[in-house]
Amino acid sequence: MSDRSESDRLQRESWLQSTIRRPEIGAFIVMIVIIVALLFASNGKAFNALGLKNNIKIISQFGIIALGAAMLMIAGEFDLSIGSMIGFAGMAMAMMLKWGLPFGLGAATPFTAFAVTLVMTLALGWFIGWVVVKSGLSSFIVTLAFLFFLRGVTEVSYRLINQSTQISGLPDFKEESWFANIIGGEVFGWFYNAWFALGKWVEGMGIDRTEQWFLLGGNLNRRGEQWVEGFDARFFWFILIAVVAWFVLSKTRMGNWIYATGDNKEAARANGVPVNSVKIGLFMFTAFCATMFAACQVFDTNTSDAAKGNLMELFAIAIAVVGGTLMTGGFGSMLGVVFGAITVGLVSNAVFFIPEIDGAWFRVFLGAILLAAVFANERIRKRITGGI
Amino acid sequence: MAEPYMRVENIVKKFGPFIALNGVNLEVYPGEVHALLGDNGAGKSTLIKTLAGVHAPTSGQIYIEGQPANFRSPRDASNAGIGTVYQDLALNQLMSVTRNFFMGREITNAFGSMKMDEMDKIAHEEMLKIGIDFSDPTQAVGTMSGGQRQTLAIARAIHFGARVLILDEPTSALGQKQQMEVLKTIKRVRARGDIGIIFITHNEIHSKLVADRFTFLALGQVIGEGTKAELEGQDIRRLMAGGADIGQLEKEFAEL
Ligand SMILES: Nc1ncnc2c1ncn2[C@@H]1O[C@H](COP(=O)(O)OP(=O)(O)OP(=O)(O)O)[C@@H](O)[C@H]1O
Ligand SMILES: [Mg+2]
Secondary structure: OOOOOHHHHOOOOOHHHHHHOOOOHHHHHHHHHHHHHHHHHOOOHHHOHHHHHHHHHHHHHHHHHHHHHHHHHHOOOOOOOHHHHHHHHHHHHHHHHHHOOHHHOOOOOHHHHHHHHHHHHHHHHHHHHHHHHHHOOOHHHHHHHHHHHHHHHHHHHHHHHHOOOEEOOOOOHHHOOHHHHHHHOEEOHHHHHHHHHHHHHHHHOOOOHHHOOOOOOOOEOOOOOEOOOOEEHHHHHHHHHHHHHHHHHHHEHHHHHHHHHHHOHHHHHHOOOOHHHHHHHHHHHHHHHHHHHHHHHHHHHOOEEOOOOOOHHHHHHHHHHHOOOOOOOOOOOHHHHHHHHHHHHHHHHHHHHOOOOOOOHHHHHHHHHHHHHHHHHHHHHHHHHOOO | OOOOOEEEEEEEEEEOOEEEEEEEEEEEOOOOEEEEEEOOOOOHHHHHHHHOOOOOOOEEEEEEOOEEEOOOOHHHHHHOOEEEEOOOOOOOOOOEHHHHHOOOOOOEOOOOEEOHHHHHHHHHHHHHHOOOOOOOOOOEHHHOOHHHHHHHHHHHHHHOOOOEEEEEOOOOOOOHHHHHHHHHHHHHHHHHOOOEEEEEOOOHHHHHHHOOEEEEEEOOEEEEEEEHHHHOOOOHHHHHOOOOOHHHHHHHHHHO
């Protein structure tokens, strides 16, 4: 009998080895490649003051809904109603801001419009989850039903109450409402102030502003003053939701329950995990993410229309998969989803910085990396489950 | 003689018109291994599912430490100290050893975040106690061997207060060496002295190796039972086959 024990069979991995085995590594490498490629192809314009702001805007939009979709996918379910939920939430908020609160409760403030909308969308999320859990039907088909249902309700409501499927020309609520401002205004102004000051300082050193494509490029108005004042507030919400989602998933009991629910529902249930509540809670979370997406849009632009959020559910799922989330549930990482959102966001926006290319290439690219990611994820799953 | 921790009296379980269990008695003593034997379809799994709170018995009574107990859910049974390790083990392949160990019963601090270090340590220690030194608690269960998974499920049941450990065919899907590992694990748990084990198997040799007490089921009824000493000299194999005569089978073979 040898005195080798089980623990001797495990080699200690170096930091590098364990890093390249991380599930996010694929998404990370693709992201770096895209950033570098875009940097060169756009002559840096994609990352100057204005370019960065625009890119972060779209990345945050994708990110907010992809985080919700990924959480739900890890628990083993899909939500195809995200896009219609965005449309519905945007409609509800804009309509209340224009026509007042329902049941004659008077004029709406940005906060009350948001709060009433959130109550409705969370209730819808709860109901969708409840139907999925109680019926035992595939969430694919149940949420597909809500994709049509909610989009239809949105359009019908617009026509009945507003006579038109869009609302524009709302007052700019950001001016007087702090609430509208933290949702639709700008954040991290200090970042751009410092950036601009640095550019000015370099200019003072004798380097002309036309040479400064990076420090001052895209950041001067006609009078030579600072133009970009900060990131869109959705950047803040994206970071906040990402940090909370990461914490919950990897550090808390709830996270363990989410993984357990998506991996093997029966095993989780046998150990006392409330799998139904976990699922319903996550359907409410995707509804919340959709509502935040819509709120940022409404308060940023002071407009809304019936087509808002169209196809967003599919982008959210695609980004979750590109970020390493398994289609079959039980596995995924919020960090990977953030990388996925950055990648997809940058590519979808690339046409603005490289006008020569046809914007449709974005979809070609998305299809290609989606397929690649599915194969990569499947390999990771096989490695973890020992090949079955 | 010591008090049995669990006593089962006249359990009847009907599935519609089908009588799966027809008045079964069983006693489980702390520190003993009780082998539950019987042919396919004899009703072994049905019996333990009744004990584990999955099925409610049609009639009959379960006593825990002399007190009548009625289990309305697996939760009730587990709170009463009945830890069941099912054939499929109720483990999640993609999750780590520690996350599986504490699934549904995580240790958290006041903010609801898990104390991962403490949980890693407990999982490691509990598994070490019954036989495997598992160095990496972050390893996914999917990559563990069948015997290791079995050990994990047993260690988990014990850690969360099982006084009766029910093992449904724990050796059936394993290779020779791993079967022996599981038997050793059973022996180690037995040596603690405070836990009674119900061990279901189709393997005569395994049951003789570890069991102190035997119950033979056939067609939903007990056809023989007793301690190892009492059964000495009796034909365990005949009882395991539900009373069929092996000699008869040999004759039939000869005719073929
Ligand atoms: N839910 C059920 N509904 C109807 N009949 C059932 C049900 N569960 C078990 N049975 C029947 O009860 C009988 C006993 O089954 P059980 O699973 O307890 O056998 P077993 O002794 O565990 O057999 P094996 O050794 O093959 O595991 C079988 O005839 C089975 O078909
Ligand atoms: Mg069985």
